[in-house]
Amino acid sequence: MKMTFLGHSTVHVDTGNHKFIIDPFLTGNPLAAASAEDIKVDYVLLTHGHSDHIGDAELIARRNGATIIGIVELANYFTSLGLKTIGMNLGGSLKLPFGTIKFTPALHTSSITKDGVNLYLGAPAGILVQLNGHSLYHAGDTALFSDLKLIGDRHPIDVALIPIGDFFTMGPDDALLAAQWIHAKHTVPIHYNTFPPIEQNGEEFVNKLQQAGLKGHALKPGESLDLTEL
Secondary structure (H helix, E strand, C coil): CEEEEEECCEEEEECCCCEEEECCCCCCCCCCCCCHHHCCCCEEECCCCCHHHHCCHHHHHHHHCCEEEEEHHHHHHHHCCCCCEEEECCCCEEEECCEEEEEEECCCCCEEEECCEEEECCCCEEEEEEECCEEEEECCCCCCCCHHHHHHHHCCCCEEEEECCCCCCCCHHHHHHHHHHHCCCEEEEECCCCCHHHCCCHHHHHHHHHHCCCCECCCCCCCEEEHHHC
């Protein structure tokens, strides 16, 4: 059961029988480790509607006949483009062939500008994924907020993907506290170094995790973790 970091906040998960991608932003991403045209998935999961998280959702979903799953307003936007979608909301869970997903709160915004008009695309979210006895938590884009502790207390998490870029999301110091609250077995920093405003040192962040008694992995784009071996 392999999770591959593809750059920015994009992760691809292969369970062996099913494949899905979270927040596909490959085209226009200078650090992307794959081309959108090469992605093969059954589902596209989206945390929110900013272009650096949904940039390749339409292309990937259309080429694969994949279903897009996101907050209802975001899903409705892709429905209007003729794609298969499932629209959910915060706190809601859904059983899928590969496991169960649940949308959790995040503190951020969610919109795109199209034809000069700003489109509201629902609440931002994190996504908790339960996979055959293993769990993955993608925090999405978020500021630090105390309910992250509640998420960690209620749900044992094997791998947490946490933004550290600052400027648009938490920076490393807030992300370190978030990681302590979530207390996942393994933490992977995301949403950094793609653009100048969010340049950070992933290895330094992982060192601070280790000093706090936590395990971390500063994955380079293209590197993977096997969830069954953690």
